[in-house]
Amino acid sequence: MNETQEELTRALVLHPDIRSDGQRRAAGPAYEEAVALAAALPHLEVVGGTVVRLPRPHPGMLFGSGKIQELAEWIKRDEIALVLIDGPVSPIQQRNLEKEWKCKVLDRTGLILEIFSDRAATREGVLQVEMAALSYQRTRLVRAWTHLERQRGGLGFVGGPGETQIEADRRAIDDQLVRLRRQLDKVVKTRNLHRAARAKVPFPIVALVGYTNAGKSTLFNRLTGADVMAKDMLFATLDPTMRSVKLPDGPEIILSDTVGFISDLPTELVAAFRATLEEVLAAQVILHVRDISHAESALQAADVRDILESLGTSKEVPMIEVWNKIDRVDEERRETLMNQAARSDNTMVLSAVTGEGLDELLATVSEALEGARxxxxxxxxxxxxxxxxxxxxxxxxxxxxxxxxxxxxxxxxxxxxxxxxxxx
Structure with missing residues (x-):
């Protein structure tokens, strides 16, 4: 085993399928998304996982005693160091499960925070993640507070070098939050100056939004020739990227690539990343990119619309639905989608990978910005x-x-x- 393999944390992914939850999603796609989330962290090795069906969550342990024991044997046999639970886990449940299983437990919010911390590249992004993580930690005084000592990317939730079990103190967290807010205020002021400078250049902003892994960054790269990280991975892009694009037979625009949305996005993160999504609020046109090949594309689109509404985007701003990854659907499904899109003035079908449909998209954006020529x-x-x-x-x-x-x-x-x- 080489050094890189030795550093990997062996993880188990569990998706609780709770029958009493009126908002529950289809178990199969939800579990697959949870595995994809875990795979987005480079220092994790997902060695197994399963859907756990429950009539209702157990208040103290989340799962029933029989399932707890069954999972404990699995964890011991496969030498699991981290269990990722795709859903909310209370601090008490987390503490009890860690005691039973003798390994770390992380819920969906903690995992998303870890990914965001690993990916944030700009100073503002890093500060926003730190604040969101501290807000999350503040409610979990039973957890160790180690991420301020971290020696690599991430928040320390999933283990790593230099880990010492220091109990989080509310006063220390609050002091840290105050310090981070001051730093963030300075960064935001600088960013506002940059935005004001851009505003003097009368280029309209076109914002790409969409569920994570819908193909926004691939589309952005195709349209701008930029080299934005574009992988088949959740949350490949976290910090906003902007490039100018000259529309054929139309105006020059500023194209903005944004963080991908996801269902059950933690409240702390919606607030923390509001500034990252400010370009969407300033946009003259919004391109809602959908992975039309995904089994739950419609549900993902609904999640995106809900978050946009919570951000306060104007209903007067034209929104074009971009049905991406048409190259991944079979011929019969493709024909159905083409017919559906043809009946709508604000739906485009394309493939950011092959380039099919891009010319039509640019013409539609130009019309949306300036009206039909x-x-x-x-x-x-x-x-x-x-x-x-x-x-x-x-x-x-x-x-x-x-x-x-x-x-x-x-x-x-x-x-x-x-x-x-x-x-x-």
Whole structure:
């Protein structure tokens, strides 16, 4: 076994399928997502997992005594160091399970925080994760508070070097939160200055949003030629990335790639990453990217819409649904999706990998930003020099012909441009 393998933490993934939960998701896809979440951490090795069906959660242990014993034998046999439970686990349940199983236990919120900490690249992202983690830890005084001593990425929830069982103290956490807020305020002020500088450049913002792993970063790279991390992995992108793109036959835009959304996103993270999603609030057009090949694409889309609504995005901002990964569906399903999209003005079907449908998407974005472009022929007299100069300055002129009384000018423009022309 090499050194890299020795450092891996052996993990077991459990998805509690609780019948009494009115919000429960289909167990199969939910479990697969949980495994994908665990796989997003490079220092974890998922050695097994299962769906655990429950009529209702046990208040002290989450699972029944028989299942606890069965899982304890599995954990001992496979030398599991960490059990990831895909759902909420109370501090008492966590402490009791760790005592029974003699290993670490992490719930869904803790795992997502760990991934966010591992991925955050900008100073603001790092600070936001620290604050979210501290808020999470504050409710769990039975847990060890080790992440401030960490010697590698992550929050220390899943073990690692330098781990000492220091009990979290509320006052210490609160002091740390105050310190982090001060640092974050300084970073946000700097970011606001950058945003103000961008605002002086009159480029509209087009924001990519979507469920995690929907293919936003792959689409972003395809459209911009950038080299944003784009892997078949949950939360591959955490910090906002922005690039300018010249639309064919349209304006120059700023394209913004954002953090992927996920169902049951911890409240602390929605608040902590609000600043990261500010570009969405400032966007003139939102592209909602969906993995249309995913079995729960519709449910994922509903989760995204709920989070956008909670962020306060304006209903007046045009939103285009981008059905991505069409290359992954069979021919019959593909034909059905194409027919559905054809009946909608704001749905596009494409593959960010093959490039299919990208031209149509860009044309739709251009129309959404400026309205549909039409060609017209205008007749101007020799005395209409100001109007003629304005048309050329705006780049609307396709062709000009001189007549006995003035000019015939072929233009291509939007209704908005036409209205402005009347006031020149």
């Amino acid at each position: 039409v060609e017209e022929t205008l007749e101007l007299g020799f005395s209409d020099g100001k109007k003629r100069a304005w048309l050329f300055k705006k780049g609307f002129v396709l062709e000009e012909r001189q007549t006995e009384t003035g000019f015939e000018i072929d233009v291509r423009w939007t209704q908005k441009d036409s209205n402005q022309y009347k006031d020149v």
